[in-house]
Amino acid sequence: MAPETPGQGPSGANQSQETLSNLLQETRRFAPPEELAASANVTAAAYDEAAEDRLAFWERAAERLTWAKRWDTTLEWNPPFAKWFLGGQLNVAYNCVDRHVEAGRGDKVAYYWEGEPEGDTRTLTYADLQREVNKAANALQELGVGKGDRVAIYMPMIPELPIAMLACARIGAIHSVVFGGFSATALKSRIDDADAKLVITADGGFRRGAPSALKPTVDEAVAECPGVEHVLVVRRTGQDVAVTPKDIWWHDLVDKQSDVHAAVPHDAEDPLYILYTSGTTGKPKGILHTTGGYLTQVAWTHHAVFDLKPETDIYWCTADIGWVTGHSYIVYGPLANGATSVIYEGTPDTPHRGRFWEIVQKYKVTICYTAPTAIRTFMKWGDDIPAKYDMSSLRVLGSVGEPINPEAYVWYREHIGGNRCPVVDTWWQTETGAIMISPLPGVTATKPGAAMRPLPGIVADVVDDTGASVPNGGGGFLVVREPWPSMLRTIWGDDQRYIDTYWSRFEGMYFPGDGAKRDEDGDLWLLGRVDDVMLVSGHNISTTEVESALVSHPKVAEAAVVGATDPVTGQAIVAFTILRGSAEESDDIAAELRNHVAKTLGPIAKPRQILVVPELPKTRSGKIMRRLLRDVAENRSLGDVTTLTDSSVMKLISEKLPTAK
Ligand code: 6R9
Secondary structure, three states: OOOOOOOOOOOHHHOOOOOEOOOOOOOOOEOOOHHHHHOOOOOOHHHHHHHHOHHHHHHHHHOOOOOOEOOOEEEEEEOOEEEEEEOOEEOHHHHHHHHHHHHHHOOOEEEEEEOOOOOOEEEEEHHHHHHHHHHHHHHHHHOOOOOOOEEEEEOOOOOHHHHHHHHHHHHOOEEEEOOOOOOHHHHHHHHHHHOOOEEEEEOEEEEOOEEEEOHHHHHHHHOOOOOOOEEEEEOOOOOOOOOOOOEEEHHHHOOOOOOOOOOOOEEOOOEEEEEEOOOOOOOOOEEEEEOHHHHHHHHHHHHHHOOOOOOOOEEEEOOOOOOHHHHHHHHHHHHHOOOEEEEEOOOOOOOOOOHHHHHHHHHOOOEEEEOHHHHHHHHHHOOHHHHOOOOOOOOEEEEOOOOOOHHHHHHHHHHHOOOOOOEEEOEOOOOOOOOOEOOOOOOOOEOOOOOEOEOOOOOEEEEOOOOOEOOOOOEEEEEEOOOOOOOOOEEOOOHHHHHHHHOOOOOOOEOOOEEEEEOOOOOEEEEEEHHHOEEEOOEEEOHHHHHHHHHOOOOEEEEEEEEEEEOOOEEEEEEEEEEOOOOOOOOOHHHHHHHHHHHHHOHHHOOOEEEEOOOOOEEOOOOEOHHHHHHHHOOOOOOOOOOEOOOHHHHHHHHHOOOOO
């Protein structure tokens, strides 16, 4: 989630190095496996090279791409507006598809697509992808879509989704992918804001074993968007759909097109896409990414952070393409690197709770990139489920989306990675476009729960509320001090909001809205959104640390912690916990967990109240919505719940709280 009003949370403004908790003692270390380190794509030298000459480092990363015209200026920086590789020209789709075919790798698989219904699969080689993207690009042009036009894409996780994105990129149209779980209102506001002239969708997708319609939502949204000229519809589920005069079937239009299409080069700073952040309040922010710098950093980070060996690796990122993780690490990064990826349409529990591990076994996945929310769910379901599958192919594991609790990290390492695979905890945002802070799997001795160091070429820091760097052992606000190639260029149509949201809290620094601490070794630990920090008896305590302490108890799978107003302490800690599969709820569990937190973190962090709940409220991208839990804990009526995955969860939780009605 993106910062709405950074530093304006209940205690965010007070957060500083003196008062931020620095309580969690984590001593486990995991050195990189020797074999991986010996043949790693990127070694420790990269840090020195980038430190010596950052721009030269990014130039070398850009040289991994194929440019139609080399740039003249590596970086033009008029703070806070950056232009990278100015004067350079390239085509993103050519880089992601054609150049691999031209290099004789047309028969290499780009995507193994696994539909949710078992046995419903497709395999697309790079040559297949080239034909499909070309046909789609020709179709878009037949519909009058041209360079700079906006195309809204609202689709399930089917191959036509990346194909549609690449077709836009090829012709220079700007795509705006809207996650398929969003409502008609959310879709409409995004179509409106971007002023899209085309919407690409499907009749529906499969969700938890049944077809789930998308088209009616599009109809409802488009009815109020007069600027939309056409709706291009993929037939996926075959369910009955109403047909409006704007509708065109994908198979009627795209299938008949020529599979040849000349990719014209675009300027490095031409827009590639808009992606709206899942902001919880206010108008969604259209994060704008451009062409050359974005592709440079997503491709390099995918190569470096996952140690991707395109010839032998089978890479699987479990995110939805509707989020930035899917844009950068299912579509653009992996394809630019010529990777073979798995795309899975469905949910992890359909038709059974071992589906993910069955997919790993089936495709012999070597690199798996998923989110803490999923990992904690798997912990809750029990160790015996992954144990049934052969996952010996795995060699690198990644995590993204939220701070990963050390215990979840260790569980992931052990039960999924067989204690053999490095786990890379990757910090970044929709706004940053690509990974910013992460271990390198062949270099870094990792600490569970720490994102460790800014990647080579990234200058991040932790500062106090005056903007001064904190020393080792201190905590405060995460900032980025220098522009980076894949940074957002602005908020679509609103430069002022871009300045206000990200560049106004600290002079000359990008403020992502997250708290962090730098440990005694100088390694970084992300502490969640500063708006979530709690102020208890004058101490700033991060929700992340208390949650991690709770998850370190063998009976707890997942925890969410909030600060509720308290007459004595200012705020008091209220914890919502989900127990592991095998743990029984008992009367004394609350006391046991409170004591466990006090023992692990110190008495100041002891929750006032602990509730065992069946579920936690999550955004559609899987992040815990603490704001709603604060409402429950403070006995208020709930705020905006429209971004919740499942609004019935809040009722279940309220019922558990003795003081809440
Ligand atoms: C990629 C993505 C961004 C926010 C970010 C932060 C949280 C993401 C994290 C992490 C701790 C990590 N976040 N990765 N926090 N450790 N490894 O998730 O983008 O949806 O824009 O969310 O997610 O709070 O500011 P986005």
